[in-house]
Amino acid sequence: xxxxxxLLVATGCGGGGSGETxxxxxxxxxxxxxxxxxxxxxxxxxxxxxxxxxxxxxxxASDSKSMTRAAWLIxxxxxxxxxxxxxxxxxxxxSGRGAAYPGTSHMADLAEQRCYxxxxxxxxxxxxxxxxxxxTWWPSQQSWDNHDRKxxxxxxxxxxxxxxxxxxxxxx
Numbered sequence: 253x254x255x256x257x258x259l260l261v262a263t264g265c266g267g268g269g270s271g272e273t274x275x276x277x278x279x280x281x282x283x284x285x286x287x288x289x290x291x292x293x294x295x296x297x298x299x300x301x302x303x304x305x306x307x308x309x310x311x312x313a314s315d316s317k318s319m320t321r322a323a324w325l326i327x328x329x330x331x332x333x334x335x336x337x338x339x340x341x342x343x344x345x346x347s348g349r350g351a352a353y354p355g356t357s358h359m360a361d362l363a364e365q366r367c368y369x370x371x372x373x374x375x376x377x378x379x380x381x382x383x384x385x386x387x388t389w390w391p392s393q394q395s396w397d398n399h400d401r402k403x404x405x406x407x408x409x410x411x412x413x414x415x416x417x418x419x420x421x422x423x424x
Contacts, residue, residue, distance in 0.1 A: 293332070296324035301389060302402065307418065308336045310406075321389075331414035334387060337374040338405040340366045342391075353396045363390040367405035375407065376423040383424045385410045 292298065293311060301323045304310060309328035326332040342362060354362075367388050371379045379386065389404040407419050 293324050293326050293330065295330065296326045298322055299325050301404070302395075302400070304336050304339075304404070306336055306339055307420070309415075309418075310334050310336070328418050329416065331416050333414055334406040334408050335415065335419050336404060336406045337420070338367060338370040338403075340370070340403045340405065342401040342403060349399060353391075353393045356393075359390040360388075363388040363403040363405075366403050370405060371407070374420055376421045383410055384408065384419060 296311070298313060299322065301312070301321045304323060304325065307328070309326045309332040310323040311326060311333045313322040313324050328335065367386050368379060371382070371386060375382055375384060384407045387406045387408050391400040391402065409415055
């Protein structure tokens with residue numbers, strides 16, 4: 253099952269995608285539909301999701317007054333829901349400074365394809381036979397206007413259970 257859920261990097265954006273296997277599902281979530289955990293995971297640091305780096309392990313936090321989109325940065329040795337495996341900068345002739353926002357659907361499609369293309373190199377198996385799903389974030393109109401061009405790619409377990417340790421090379 254491919255789970256490509258788009259959330260904004262700065263403000264409102266949604267997601268979608270397509271899967272390869274029978275029974276695939278697509279989940280679309282907008283920025284207002286995420287929920288916060290009961291409290292921060294022990295030892296976690298609250299950061300902007302756009303400040304996460306590759307190989308960061310994290311849980312998504314609800315919006316806070318200080319950040320439009322936040323995440324709990326967690327030591328990968330502790331249980332976590334997501335691991336960032338790629339951060340890709342969107343570059344083409346229509347993405348330069350002052351370029352018009354390509355639209356949510358276009359951005360979602362690009363994010364999905366780029367993250368899908370990088371999945372196997374990180375996990376070690378094709379997405380279609382993996383126990384992991386993909387979660388993407390892409391620029392919103394507002395963040396695009398502020399020169400944000402990043403697509404964020406994370407893995408998460410398809411059964412919703414927490415992961416412990418990195419998923420790099422696990423062939424899960």
